[in-house]
Amino acid sequence: MNPQWNGRGVLSGRGLVKRYGEQYALAGVDIDIEAGEAVAIVGPSGSGKSSLLHVLAGILRPDSGEIHLGDERIDQFSEKRRSELRRREFGFVFQQGMLVAELTAEENVALPMLLGGAGRKQALTAAREWLARLGLGGREGSRPGELSGGQAQRVAIARALTHRPKVIFADEPTGALDSRTGKDTMNALLDAATEAGSSVLIVTHDRELAASLPRAVTIRDGRITTGVTVG
Numbered sequence: 086m087n088p089q090w091n092g093r094g095v096l097s098g099r100g101l102v103k104r105y106g107e108q109y110a111l112a113g114v115d116i117d118i119e120a121g122e123a124v125a126i127v128g129p130s131g132s133g134k135s136s137l138l139h140v141l142a143g144i145l146r147p148d149s150g151e152i153h154l155g156d157e158r159i160d161q162f163s164e165k166r167r168s169e170l171r172r173r174e175f176g177f178v179f180q181q182g183m184l185v186a187e188l189t190a191e192e193n194v195a196l197p198m199l200l201g202g203a204g205r206k207q208a209l210t211a212a213r214e215w216l217a218r219l220g221l222g223g224r225e226g227s228r229p230g231e232l233s234g235g236q237a238q239r240v241a242i243a244r245a246l247t248h249r250p251k252v253i254f255a256d257e258p259t260g261a262l263d264s265r266t267g268k269d270t271m272n273a274l275l276d277a278a279t280e281a282g283s284s285v286l287i288v289t290h291d292r293e294l295a296a297s298l299p300r301a302v303t304i305r306d307g308r309i310t311t312g313v314t315v316g
């Protein structure tokens with residue numbers, strides 16, 4: 086085992102391989118995400134960015150390699166345990182907020198806490214606090230269809246953060262927004278993650294956005310080619 090393994094990162098992957106038939110989506114990736122750190126994953130289309138995010142988040146199981154969350158090796162968890170882990174320890178933000186259209190903003194944000202067993206009052210109070218932090222005080226009762234794209238994405242960010250996850254996984258979180266709204270939304274995500282003490286892993290095509298983060302990792306043909314500190 087790698088001597089640097091223990092305590093290296095809050096989330097660590099070693100030798101990660103993911104294949105689709107003959108196609109290697111990940112061809113042996115090592116990565117460490119430190120506690121509270123924000124990391125961009127960049128690279129051309131089809132290079133393996135989403136596969137890496139999905140494997141690290143326990144959505145996809147790697148064909149080989151290891152994933153550790155703190156002291157726990159999570160890649161060998163059963164489907165049920167991985168699903169619990171995702172709900173308890175991780176938060177997710179996708180390109181489209183994937184909010185529940187029939188629920189209000191605060192109900193959407195409270196949902197993961199309710200599913201995790203929190204009481205309704207506690208969950209709604211936390212939801213309102215996070216919405217206010219994200220500049221959406223007063224919009225608690227709005228349904229997703231009544232919000233702008235940027236506002237809806239802030240609701241999705243609040244939803245990902247309410248339970249103060251160890252790691253937020255964001256797949257092209259600003260991809261559907263214009264560049265100004267995208268920048269504001271990204272800053273809101275980073276500020277809120279800092280507030281929650283969460284690490285953030287952001288998959289993006291946007292090089293400018295990646296360069297604004299403390300660390301950007303480039304992936305090509307399923308391999309990490311650079312992991313330089315850019316700021």
Ligand SMILES: Nc1ncnc2c1ncn2[C@@H]1O[C@H](COP(=O)(O)OP(=O)(O)OP(=O)(O)O)[C@@H](O)[C@H]1O
Binds near residue numbers: 110130135136
């Ligand atoms: N479900 C799947 N079935 C077959 N091949 C897949 C599947 N998912 C991904 N791949 C292949 O694995 C490789 C990596 O895909 P991945 O989606 O991880 O790349 P990406 O960098 O996120 O791409 P993009 O930026 O276009 O979203 C690609 O060659 C892709 O065609």
